[in-house]
Amino acid sequence: MVHVSATPVLALRGVSKRFGAVQALTDVELEIHAGEVVALVGDNGAGKSTLVKTIAGVHPIDEGVIEWDGKTVQITRPHDAQNLGIATVYQDLALCDNIDVVGNLYLGRELKKRGILDEVEMERRSRELLQTLSIRIPSVRIPIASLSGGQRQTVAIARSMLGEPKLVILDEPTAALGVEQTAQVLDLVERLRERGHAVLLISHNMADVKAVADKVAVLRLGRNNGVFEVKTTSQEEIISAITGATDNAVTRRAARSNGEAQK
Amino acid sequence: MSTDKTSASKDEHLVENPEAAAAAVTAVDPRLLVREQGLAGYVGEFKRKMRAGDLGSVPVVIGLIVICIIFQSLNSAFLSAENLNNIAVAMVATGMMSVGIIFVLLLGEIDLSVGSVSGVAGAITAVLTVTHGMNQWLAILIALASGAAIGSLHGFFFAKIGAPAFAVTLAGLLFWLGFMLQILGENGTINIDSEGAVGKLTTYYFSDVAAAYGLATAAVVLFFVTTFLDSRRREAAGVPSRPLSEIVLRTALLAIIAFAAAIMFNQYKGLPLALLLFLLVLVGTDFLLRRTGYGRKIFALGGSVEASRRAGINVTAVRISVFAIAGLFAAVGGLFWSSKIAAANQSAGAGDLLMNVIAAAVIGGTSLFGGRGRTWNALLGVMVITSIQYGLALEGIATPVQYMITGGVLLATVVIDSVTRKTQRTAGRA
Numbered sequence: 001m002v003h004v005s006a007t008p009v010l011a012l013r014g015v016s017k018r019f020g021a022v023q024a025l026t027d028v029e030l031e032i033h034a035g036e037v038v039a040l041v042g043d044n045g046a047g048k049s050t051l052v053k054t055i056a057g058v059h060p061i062d063e064g065v066i067e068w069d070g071k072t073v074q075i076t077r078p079h080d081a082q083n084l085g086i087a088t089v090y091q092d093l094a095l096c097d098n099i100d101v102v103g104n105l106y107l108g109r110e111l112k113k114r115g116i117l118d119e120v121e122m123e124r125r126s127r128e129l130l131q132t133l134s135i136r137i138p139s140v141r142i143p144i145a146s147l148s149g150g151q152r153q154t155v156a157i158a159r160s161m162l163g164e165p166k167l168v169i170l171d172e173p174t175a176a177l178g179v180e181q182t183a184q185v186l187d188l189v190e191r192l193r194e195r196g197h198a199v200l201l202i203s204h205n206m207a208d209v210k211a212v213a214d215k216v217a218v219l220r221l222g223r224n225n226g227v228f229e230v231k232t233t234s235q236e237e238i239i240s241a242i243t244g245a246t247d248n249a250v251t252r253r254a255a256r257s258n259g260e261a262q263k
Numbered sequence: 264m265s266t267d268k269t270s271a272s273k274d275e276h277l278v279e280n281p282e283a284a285a286a287a288v289t290a291v292d293p294r295l296l297v298r299e300q301g302l303a304g305y306v307g308e309f310k311r312k313m314r315a316g317d318l319g320s321v322p323v324v325i326g327l328i329v330i331c332i333i334f335q336s337l338n339s340a341f342l343s344a345e346n347l348n349n350i351a352v353a354m355v356a357t358g359m360m361s362v363g364i365i366f367v368l369l370l371g372e373i374d375l376s377v378g379s380v381s382g383v384a385g386a387i388t389a390v391l392t393v394t395h396g397m398n399q400w401l402a403i404l405i406a407l408a409s410g411a412a413i414g415s416l417h418g419f420f421f422a423k424i425g426a427p428a429f430a431v432t433l434a435g436l437l438f439w440l441g442f443m444l445q446i447l448g449e450n451g452t453i454n455i456d457s458e459g460a461v462g463k464l465t466t467y468y469f470s471d472v473a474a475a476y477g478l479a480t481a482a483v484v485l486f487f488v489t490t491f492l493d494s495r496r497r498e499a500a501g502v503p504s505r506p507l508s509e510i511v512l513r514t515a516l517l518a519i520i521a522f523a524a525a526i527m528f529n530q531y532k533g534l535p536l537a538l539l540l541f542l543l544v545l546v547g548t549d550f551l552l553r554r555t556g557y558g559r560k561i562f563a564l565g566g567s568v569e570a571s572r573r574a575g576i577n578v579t580a581v582r583i584s585v586f587a588i589a590g591l592f593a594a595v596g597g598l599f600w601s602s603k604i605a606a607a608n609q610s611a612g613a614g615d616l617l618m619n620v621i622a623a624a625v626i627g628g629t630s631l632f633g634g635r636g637r638t639w640n641a642l643l644g645v646m647v648i649t650s651i652q653y654g655l656a657l658e659g660i661a662t663p664v665q666y667m668i669t670g671g672v673l674l675a676t677v678v679i680d681s682v683t684r685k686t687q688r689t690a691g692r693a
Binding site: 090092094095096097098099103107108109110112115116117119120121123124127141 | 493496497500501502503554555556559562563565566567569570571573574575576633634635
C-alpha cells in the first residue's frame with residue numbers, strides 16, 4: 001500500500017436499500033482510502049451492483065450515511081456522484097465503435113475553440129493521458145472497433161480519468177478478457193493507485209483480487225460478511241466468506257462455548 | 264482540466280519508476296499504424312487502407328469513370344460541355360435531399376417521407392406565390408420552415424413516443440402526398456414564374472467566365488491554407504501531422520478537378536447557380552458534421568445510443584433535430600425540383616425520387632447501419648445516378664430500362680459495401 005490517507009475518501013455507514021419487498025442492502029459498512037484498491041466481492045445477488053449504484057447515484061440510499069472526505073453528503077443523482085469526483089466504469093463499456101479513441105475519450109465534454117472542435121488539443125491531451133497511464137494502443141486516431149477487448153477496457157478506464165476523479169469504480173473490468181489483456185488492465189489499476197486514486201474494484205475473479213487489491217470487502221445477502229487484508233488472508237478464507245461456509249470467529253467461539261458447556 | 268495534473272504526475276512517475284517510464288515511451292505500439300512521414304508514408308497508408316477494405320470513395324470514383332467511358336463510347340455527346348452542364352444542374356434537387364437523408368442514415372435510421380415532403384414544399388411555394396400573390400422570398404421561407412416542421416414532427420413521434428422511424432416516415436410519405444394533392448387543388452398543376460427566385464434556381468448561370476475560375480481558385484486556395492495551417496498547428500502541438508508533400512499532392516488533385524470543371528462550365532453557359540448552392544451546402548454540412556460538437560453527437564448516436572446517453576448527450580433532442588434537418592433539405596430539394604419542371608404538379612416527389620435519394624446516399628458510401636458517412640457522399644452518389652439517367656436518355660433508352668440499371672447499380676454498391684465490411688471485420692476495422 002502506497003500513501004494511504006487517514007480519513008477515508010468514501011465511507012458508507014449503515015447503508016440500507018430496499019426495493020419493494022426485497023431488502024437489497026442491510027447496514028452495509030465500507031471504507032475506501034486514497035491510494036487504496038478495495039475489492040468488492042460476493043456471489044450473484046449479494047448486492048454488489050446495488051451498492052455500486054448507490055455510490056454512483058443511480059439508486060439513492062434509504063437509510064444510513066455516505067461520508068465523502070469525512071463529511072456527510074447526499075448522493076441522489078449520477079450528477080452528484082460525478083461532481084464529488086466519483087467515476088464509474090460500467091461492465092458494458094459505453095464506447096462508440098465508429099468514433100476514434102480521441103473522440104470517445106472526450107465524448108460529451110469535447111474541447112472547443114470558438115464553437116469548433118479543438119481536435120489538435122484533444123489529441124495532444126489524449127496522447128498525454130494514455131502515455132501517463134502507459135496504455136498501449138496502435139493509434140489514437142483509429143475507431144474503437146479496431147481495438148481488442150482489453151484495449152477498449154483501458155480506453156474506458158482512461159476516459160473515466162479525464163475528470164481527475166478521486167474514486168474510480170470499476171465494474172468487472174477483467175470479465176471477458178484474455179490473459180494478456182487482463183494483465184494490462186490490472187497494471188492500469190495499479191497505476192491508478194500509484195497516482196493516489198481510490199479504486200473500488202468489483203470482481204468475481206479471485207486471482208485478480210489477490211493480485212491488485214489491498215482490501216477485500218465481502219458482501220453476502222446484502223450484508224457485510226467481513227473485510228479482509230489481502231496480504232494476510234488466504235483465497236479459501238475469502239471464498240468461504242462469499243459462500244457463507246465461513247469458519248469464522250463467531251462460529252468458532254460458538255462451537256467452543258458449546259463444547260465447554262457439554263463438558 | 265486534467266492535463267496539468269497528469270503532466271506533473273507523469274514527471275514524478277518517471278523518476279519514481281524507471282520501468283514504467285520505459286513502457287510509457289513506447290505507449291504507441293510500434294507494430295501498427297505508425298505512419299512514415301513523407302510521401303512514402305502516404306502511399307503506404309493508402310495501400311493498407313485498401314487491403315483492410317477501407318475503400319472510402321474509391322469504388323464510386325471508379326464506377327463514375329466506367330460510366331463515363333461506356334456512355335462516351337456509345338455517344339460522343341455524353342462528355343460534351345452541354346450534357347455535363349445539364350447533369351450538374353439536374354442532380355442538385357436529388358442531391359440536396361440526399362444530404363438530408365445522410366444525416367438520418369448517420370443515426371442508423373431512415374426517412375421515407377422526403378419525397379412527399381419535397382412535393383409539399385414545392386406546392387406551398389407555388390400556391391402562396393401564384394395563387395395568393397405572396398412575396399416569393401416569404402413563400403420560400405415558409406416552405407423551408409414547413410419542411411423543417413414536418414421533419415421535427417416525424418422526429419417527435421420517433422424520438423419521444425418511440426415509434427420506429429421507418430413506420431412513422433412511411434405514414435408521413437402517404438400523409439404528405441395527400442396533403443400536397445389537397446393544397447394543389449382541382450387542376451393539380453401550378454406553373455411557376457420562371458423569372459422568379461425559384462424559377463431561377465436551376466436556370467441561372469454566372470455567364471462571366473471569371474465566376475467559375477474564381478470559385479475554382481478560391482476552393483483550391485482555401486483548401487490549401489486550411490490544411491496547411493491545421494498541419495502546422497498539429498506539428499506545433501507535437502501530434503502527427505500531414506507532411507507538406509501530401510498537402511501539395513491533395514491540393515494539386517483538387518486543382519485539376521476544380522479547373523477542369525470550371526473550363527467545362529465556361530464552354531457552355533458558365534457556372535450554374537444550382538451547383539454553387541449545392542457545393543456551399545456540402546461544405547457547410549460537412550463542417551457541421553465533422554468539426555462541431557453537434558456533428559460529433561450525431562456520429563455518437565449512430566455508434567451507440569447507450570454510450571451517448573451516458574456521455575450526457577440529449578438523445579431525444581438530437582434525433583428530433585436530425586429529422587428536422589432531413590425535412591429542411593427535402594424542402595430545399597423540392598424547390599429545386601419545381602424549378603426544374605417550372606411547376607408544382609401532382610407527380611412531384613413521387614415516382615423514383617425517394618429511391619434515388621436514398622440510393623445516392625448509399626452509392627456515395629454512406630452506411631445504412633449508422634455512424635459512417637459524409638455529406639460529400641451525396642455529391643458522388645447523385646453524380647452516378649444522374650449520369651446514368653442522362654446517358655441512357657441520350658441513347659433513347661426508355662425509363663423501364665433506366666430503373667433496372669439504377670437498381671443494378673444500387674445492388675452492386677450494397678454488395679461492395681457488404682463485402683468490404685466483411686474484409687474490414689477480418690482486418691479488425693468494423
